[in-house]
Amino acid sequence: MKYISTRGGIEPIGFKEAVMMGLARDGGLLLPDTIPAVNKETIKKWQGLKFADLSFEVIRLFAPDIPAADLKEIIQRSYATFSHPEVTPLVKHGKVHILELFHGPTLAFKDVALQFLGNVFEYLLKESGQRMNILGATSGDTGSAAIYGVRGKERINIFIIHPHKRVSRIQELQMTTVVDANVFNIAIRGTFDDGQAIVKTIFNDLDFKDKYGLGAINSINWARIVAQVVYYIYAALQFKEGRVDFSVPTGNFGDIFAGFIARRMLPDHIRNLVLATNENDLLSRFVTKGEYSLGKVVQTTSPSMDIQVASNFERFLYYLYNEDSGRTREAMASFGKSGRLEFSQKEQQRIKENFFALAVNQSETTATIADFHKETGYVLDPHTAVGVRAALHYIDDQVPMVCLSTAHPAKFGDAVLQAIGREPELPASVAGLEDKESRCQILDADVDQVKAFVEANGL
Numbered sequence: 001m002k003y004i005s006t007r008g009g010i011e012p013i014g015f016k017e018a019v020m021m022g023l024a025r026d027g028g029l030l031l032p033d034t035i036p037a038v039n040k041e042t043i044k045k046w047q048g049l050k051f052a053d054l055s056f057e058v059i060r061l062f063a064p065d066i067p068a069a070d071l072k073e074i075i076q077r078s079y080a081t082f083s084h085p086e087v088t089p090l091v092k093h094g095k096v097h098i099l100e101l102f103h104g105p106t107l108a109f110k111d112v113a114l115q116f117l118g119n120v121f122e123y124l125l126k127e128s129g130q131r132m133n134i135l136g137a138t139s140g141d142t143g144s145a146a147i148y149g150v151r152g153k154e155r156i157n158i159f160i161i162h163p164h165k166r167v168s169r170i171q172e173l174q175m176t177t178v179v180d181a182n183v184f185n186i187a188i189r190g191t192f193d194d195g196q197a198i199v200k201t202i203f204n205d206l207d208f209k210d211k212y213g214l215g216a217i218n219s220i221n222w223a224r225i226v227a228q229v230v231y232y233i234y235a236a237l238q239f240k241e242g243r244v245d246f247s248v249p250t251g252n253f254g255d256i257f258a259g260f261i262a263r264r265m266l267p268d269h270i271r272n273l274v275l276a277t278n279e280n281d282l283l284s285r286f287v288t289k290g291e292y293s294l295g296k297v298v299q300t301t302s303p304s305m306d307i308q309v310a311s312n313f314e315r316f317l318y319y320l321y322n323e324d325s326g327r328t329r330e331a332m333a334s335f336g337k338s339g340r341l342e343f344s345q346k347e348q349q350r351i352k353e354n355f356f357a358l359a360v361n362q363s364e365t366t367a368t369i370a371d372f373h374k375e376t377g378y379v380l381d382p383h384t385a386v387g388v389r390a391a392l393h394y395i396d397d398q399v400p401m402v403c404l405s406t407a408h409p410a411k412f413g414d415a416v417l418q419a420i421g422r423e424p425e426l427p428a429s430v431a432g433l434e435d436k437e438s439r440c441q442i443l444d445a446d447v448d449q450v451k452a453f454v455e456a457n458g459l
């Protein structure tokens with residue numbers, strides 16, 4: 001298996017190189033040249049495997065250039081940090097099944113991919129003798145998951161910028177109380193957008209990028225997608241026969257794109273994918289109206305989906321265009337100029353065959369947390385509630401519905417308090433954070449200040 005760019009501008013490369021490249025050098029996104037077919041016999045073998053063992057069986061299909069024993073060890077280590085023995089347990093509540101993806105160290109689903117990616121980075125850097133300085137901006141969840149993914153690792157330093165006093169207290173503490181020598185938190189006096197703009201500017205300074213071996217950790221890395229494919233298969237195979245539907249709260253199109261790949265591999269086990277957004281409805285509009293056009297970001301109670309540029313969208317576009325990279329390249333160039341894309345009747349039909357979609361507003365989200373709690377006693381986080389709301393809209397009696405639960409409710413305690421009148425109980429991993437030592441550098445929202453800080457502390 002080789003990896004190609006959605007824009008067709010690179011020679012095919014292996015998995016290892018694809019992970020290190022992140023974004024394809026021609027500006028496109030990397031994809032495998034084929035999606036492996038899985039026969040009935042293999043599926044039978046996969047049924048009943050533990051999460052980490054299944055993870056190994058799935059990921060090895062996409063990463064033939066990592067020796068099996070090494071890959072197995074990397075994966076075992078990545079999921080040993082999860083607090084639940086099943087890693088991503090599936091629990092039934094009311095009419096739906098909840099796939100709990102929040103038992104990792106930072107209590108959000110991003111741990112599933114970033115625990116793996118951190119270990120893969122470390123492995124590949126050791127092999128090549130190189131080093132990497134990771135630089136990223138976060139509005140909360142990605143930063144802590146990335147920090148926990150690489151803390152204490154050799155040959156990697158990580159610099160994460162968050163907007164000073166504009167992330168939740170728990171999110172801030174989850175980042176700043178990691179005081180390993182290779183972790184550098186930067187709080188800028190500005191917004192998340194300021195942070196992202198700074199990161200973008202620094203990555204565009206190619207001399208600086210090369211000199212410091214800058215690495216990115218955002219959701220365009222293929223290793224993140226492939227790690228997420230696993231939990232769809234893990235959940236689907238727990239139903240002994242027939243197909244299941246999935247509901248996915250999404251912003252970047254990353255998580256649901258992993259579901260799209262999983263369904264390609266197991267078409268007899270996965271039926272519908274429900275794409276749920278909050279008021280930032282770029283993606284749900286894409287499915288229901290057949291247009292992809294930028295809107296303004298509005299703040300909601302599900303902040304990790306307050307996004308108007310879906311960084312993984314181009315991967316789906318490539319398949320929608322029947323794997324035509326020329327067409328994908330033209331479409332993205334045109335989107336770059338006009339901020340919108342339109343689709344033919346026939347394409348709209350195909351989009352609708354692939355996804356159901358619903359945008360869920362904040363009062364509906366709050367009501368869903370409250371109603372679900374009243375009916376089942378189970379507390380949903382606001383992101384998960386967006387997905388559950390959409391799931392209940394589309395559910396039918398034919399097949400089971402699995403709702404991806406992307407965060408522990410304690411991470412978004414204010415939204416939960418509003419809905420059910422009390423804050424969720426804090427899990428042990430975050431209960432003691434206030435008393436821990438913390439470290440963070442406060443800087444102006446200024447490229448030169450951030451650069452100077454990376455120069456002073458980079459590997």
Ligand SMILES: *Cc1c(COP(=O)(O)O)cnc(C)c1O
Binds near residue numbers: 250255407
């Ligand atoms: C990042 C995040 C999402 C959105 O994931 P995408 O890959 O952008 O679809 C949803 N919920 C939570 C809690 C997140 O942290």
